[in-house]
Amino acid sequence: MKLEKCLTSDNLNKKLLNIRYAVRGPIVDRAQQIERELEKGVSKPFSRVVRANIGDCQALGQKPITFVRQVLALAACPDLMNSPEIPDDVKERVKEILDDCTERSVGSYSPSAGLNIVRRRVAEYLAARDGVPASSDDIHLGSGASDVIKSVLTLFVEDVDGKPPAVMIPIPQYPLFSGTLSELGLVQVPYYLAEDAEWALQVDELERSWNEASEHSCVRALVVINPGNPTGQVLSRENIEEIIKFAHKRELFLLADEVYQENIISKPFHSFKKVMYSMGSPYNSMELASFVTCSKGWAAECGLRAGFVELLRVAAPVLSAFRAARAVMQCPNVLGQCVMDCVMRPPRPGEASYSRWSGERARVARVLRERAATAHRTFNSIPGYSCNVIDGSMFAFPRIEIPARAQDDAAQMNLAPDEFYCLRLLEETGVCVVPGTGFGQKPETFHFRTTILHPREEFQHMMDSITRFHNNFLQKYSE
CATH class of the missing domain: 3.90.1150.10 (Aspartate Aminotransferase, domain 1)
Structure with a gap:
């Protein structure tokens, strides 16, 4: 049979x-x-x-960054702590990380949002980057940015007033977004970047896209990729302000994919959080999810899967649901969290690893x-x-x-x-x-x-x- x-x-x-x-x-x-x-x-x-x-x-x-790999080696094998070949600042860094791990082992689960010390370092990094206060309570580590992007998009899977939920995404876009929206059953609302204007994001096009989609769906969120993937453009501060005003007008949750911020060649980087804050009320009270990863930038540790989302100003029940869903996944890769710690707080002038790290x-x-x-x-x-x-x-x-x-x-x-x-x-x-x-x-x-x-x-x-x-x-x- x-x-x-x-x-x-x-x-x-x-x-x-x-x-x-x-x-x-x-x-x-x-x-x-x-x-x-x-x-x-x-x-x-x-x-x-x-x-x-x-x-x-x-x-x-691209060769791995020596400081990152030394921290990983020592965290995974603390017996190397006595090696004279390992710089003292690496040893101190690993001691701090292991002190925050259960039984001082990276083989143990961390809290579902990530190790407390790493989340504090992320908050310190963001505060220094933007000149804007940041809290570790808003930081949720993930096994790569893709992991937390999907978790945030999952929050929107619910019809509103009989209309299917929809998310606006740029075209061209990184297919993580279109693929994840397909998997979750969310409607994709494309808006076109202006190739003839150096891939600019034009508000008139956002309006066109929103108006067309709103006839048959409830547009709930706007995804912006800055710097662009695959296009490589970097948004000006003025352009970001226009986007924020559009999102506020249309009551959209903003998702800022900012994973290539360390891969900018010449132009200045302006985070959506910083620009929102500087614009004052009502824009500095808008909901925002911004994403960063260790797969890009100078660390480029793709295989170790480390990323985070800073999730700002969401309603308490939403945050509770998000945390519960993340808890089901137990925790992000702990060695990946070690990489994140290195990226958020790299060697400083005067430390033993600084000269080599700076050159690399x-x-x-x-x-x-x-x-x-x-x-x-x-x-x-x-x-x-x-x-x-x-x-x-x-x-x-x-x-x-x-x-x-x-x-x-x-x-x-x-x-x-x-x-x-x-x-x-x-x-x-x-x-x-x-x-x-x-x-x-x-x-x-x-x-x-x-x-x-x-x-x-x-x-x-x-x-x-x-x-x-x-x-x-x-x-x-x-x-």
Whole structure:
């Protein structure tokens, strides 16, 4: 007798079928297949696959920060405390962290919101950054920013006055948001960033988006990504003020994804919290969730999963429900919390680790500046390409012109034109980037996102490969 499956495509949670996450999508799957083919000796017009699909800095060659890794090693193995090779400030830091851990072990659960000492350090960091008071009671640590972003979005899963709940998200956007909204059954309300104005966020577009969505849903929250992912723009203070006024007018909860604030090349960073506070009443009483992660910035510890949300001015029953839901998950990764402690309070002048940390951080910043300049210059030199200045984050999002004949071939393969383009790029050069379709883009425009933090020679190889491929692509499809 054949055993029937309890769970099938017919009775599966249908919301999961709507999730799309192009950063690890079909083109990346094909890249992995090609890598296996190369290992087996299958002949290709290239010798290696260049992964440019995800912002995993250490996978792209960035070396771990010594101070962070020494703290992690000592926290995980306190027997190293007597080692003369470990600086005294590292030992002192680990003693403070372990004193806050149950039985002085990072293998123990922490409080569900995170270790008290780390949350205090986060509050101190935010207060120093903004010149605005911060409380550890408002800080909730997570296993990466993605973890707490999903927890906050879960708060909105409830119909209002018979209308389904909706959340406004930028286009282009990081597909964590669209994927999470799909999983939770929340309506996605897209608003377009203005590519011709350096990816500016224009209030007229917010109004258009809100008005259209309000006819059939209850728009409850507004997501802003600053610095932008995948676009790399950094919002001006004036623009942030306009956004805050719009959110107040429409009674929207603001979610500020600010995870790339340590990846800004030249422009100043203004947090939404700081700007709200400076605007005074009634704006400084608005609800706000702002997110930070240790996966980006100078630490770049993606795999250790550390992030936090500062959750401000929410109603007491809402905060109680949020805390209860977080408690079900027990606690964030405790070693990740150790990383957060290092990022929130890095070595200071005069401490034993400061000189080395300062030099390593400066090298990270220098690489970002150099790669951003190279990407911008190279993409704008390719016929049919255009790329805005990269002010922050670690990506380029160039716009590409795809000839009509190539679009016809894409349609025959049931692919979007930019998916077809990126697949051909992978098959012919080994360079793996993510089509703009995965992030959203205005109709009739085509883009791809690429990371830009590869080692110099690898990055130049990637730029040369893209240039050569596109010239051949145009020649083939423009004849």
